Amino acid sequence: MTAPARSRTSADLIRAEEPVLAHNYHPLPVVVARAEGAWVEDVEGRRYLDMLAGYSALNFGHRHPALVEAAHRQLDRLTLTSRAFHNDRLAEFAERLAQLTGQDMVLPMNTGAEAVESGIKVARKWAYDVKGVPADRATIVVAADNFHGRTTTIVSFSTDETARSGFGPFTPGFRVVPYDDLAALEEAVDETTAAVLIEPIQGEAGVIVPRDGYLAGVRELTRRRNCLFVADEIQSGLGRTGRTLAVDHEDVEPDVVLLGKALGGGIVPVSAVVGRREVLGVLNPGEHGSTFGGNPLAAAVGTAVVELLETGEFQHRADTLGAVLRDGLTRLVGRGVVGFRSRGLWAGVDVDPAIGSGREISERLMREGVLAKDTHGSTIRLAPPLTVTEDELLGALASFEKVLAV
Incomplete structure (x- = not known):
């Protein structure tokens, strides 16, 4: 008998997917069980700041x-x-x-x-x-x-x-x-x-x-x-x-x-x-x-x-916090980041390939409690919910700086 999901660990659930799900995705090894706002929680209760927001599907955060x-x-x-x-x-x-x-x-x-x-x-x-x-x-x-x-x-x-x-x-x-x-x-x-x-x-x-x-x-x-x-x-x-x-x-x-x-x-x-x-x-x-x-x-x-x-509130938040994101990424150029492009709360960050592939950088961020996703080589996409706070955003940038220094 298949065990109920609540008694299975993240590793159990990832293994269980392998034989029954088509392999059209290569997700990060995190199993999300709960979420609210800009944060998600895995099966074991570990919390992560969501810096992907479902590729913009979660602009208003989880469970607004x-x-x-x-x-x-x-x-x-x-x-x-x-x-x-x-x-x-x-x-x-x-x-x-x-x-x-x-x-x-x-x-x-x-x-x-x-x-x-x-x-x-x-x-x-x-x-x-x-x-x-x-x-x-x-x-x-x-x-x-x-x-x-x-x-x-x-x-x-x-x-x-x-x-x-x-x-x-x-x-x-x-x-x-x-x-x-x-x-x-x-x-x-x-x-x-x-x-x-x-x-x-x-x-x-x-x-x-x-x-x-x-x-x-x-x-x-x-x-x-x-x-x-x-x-x-x-x-x-x-x-x-x-x-x-x-x-x-x-x-x-x-x-x-x-x-x-x-x-x-x-x-x-x-x-x-x-x-x-x-x-x-x-x-x-x-x-x-x-x-x-x-x-x-x-x-x-x-x-x-x-x-x-x-109301215009979320457009304003993206514009204002986008400047915080842009300034934070600017400080990382030459320190593991070779370049980036951003508009509002959306950025594509090119990491020095010598530091790691985009997948490797994403896995390091995950271990620091930040979820992001790579695209094409060593480029990382950042797109947090528009409900993210400035402190949360600065925390994510600090984690990014940390994994680039590894």
């Missing part, structure tokens, strides 16, 4: 009281109807999310990858119905080193061989150009281009922040060449960078914004495509859908997330 309360209230009333019927929570969610993002319409989905796939479909439909691109000829221009998800269509335009290798044949209709290169983008856009799809800041690539003016340049180019600007804000949006959206740093208004992760408050998967009416309005009944998209529980939690962001 307002979000938990919203979920509990809705659980007692109604959880799912499917979109075969209306529900009493969806209208408010859509209204407030559209207003928060400065857009007109909302297409609710569940996961980030679904939002990207939906954005691709909407862009293609717009190209055929509005722009007049010949049938099945629409193209979408994307950036190298992108990360938009791992479905077969999305990995078709990835430049990460780990994500691509073994999963072909690949979906046609995409052109890849270097990130932060307006000249290359200009050359790739033609009369078949439905959209330019980019991350305002590339997360998986190592928190790559483009030069000032790049996003404004993408907006100007897409308007001039009559194609859509689709901004994937699934990781960068909803307060992470010190603004509601990362594009807000350049006062740019895309035609379509893709949202996810933090939109579900760390409680339920919630994503959305938000956009101008003349773009999302191309969809007709039966052309796209999701059984769980826009379900009452997701809409209730999503509305509570929007309510937190409407």
Whole structure:
């Protein structure tokens, strides 16, 4: 008989996963059992400061009281109807999310990858119905080193061989150009281009922040060449960078914004495509859908997330504490850190490979009670919950300094 989880150690549980879980992740050897705010606790009761926040899915920390309360209230009333019927929570969610993002319409989905796939479909439909691109000829221009998800269509335009290798044949209709290169983008856009799809800041690539003016340049180019600007804000949006959206740093208004992760408050998967009416309005009944998209529980939690962001408190915290993070990392340059990029409470930190790989550094941080995650070689991603305190952040930076000195 399998022992109940409460009587099994972290080592027991890690061993138990090996034969029954597909090996599509390589997690750090910590088994989280409880969490609150910026802290998690493992099976044995050891506490860790969460400096990853579920890749921005936990922007408001673990079990934020307002979000938990919203979920509990809705659980007692109604959880799912499917979109075969209306529900009493969806209208408010859509209204407030559209207003928060400065857009007109909302297409609710569940996961980030679904939002990207939906954005691709909407862009293609717009190209055929509005722009007049010949049938099945629409193209979408994307950036190298992108990360938009791992479905077969999305990995078709990835430049990460780990994500691509073994999963072909690949979906046609995409052109890849270097990130932060307006000249290359200009050359790739033609009369078949439905959209330019980019991350305002590339997360998986190592928190790559483009030069000032790049996003404004993408907006100007897409308007001039009559194609859509689709901004994937699934990781960068909803307060992470010190603004509601990362594009807000350049006062740019895309035609379509893709949202996810933090939109579900760390409680339920919630994503959305938000956009101008003349773009999302191309969809007709039966052309796209999701059984769980826009379900009452997701809409209730999503509305509570929007309510937190409407105050501006979390954007301000990310901006203010982002300066603390930036200053702390600046002091580590030349002392184990060879460089970093940051925007708000989000940083990609390049560690001297002689000190250790990103995985090794992450394991050392874990032993110091700090959870972070590597990406690509010796780069560490830092993305604490926006609820983190200055003292907690300084403590994490002190731990980082300590493991770099080992």
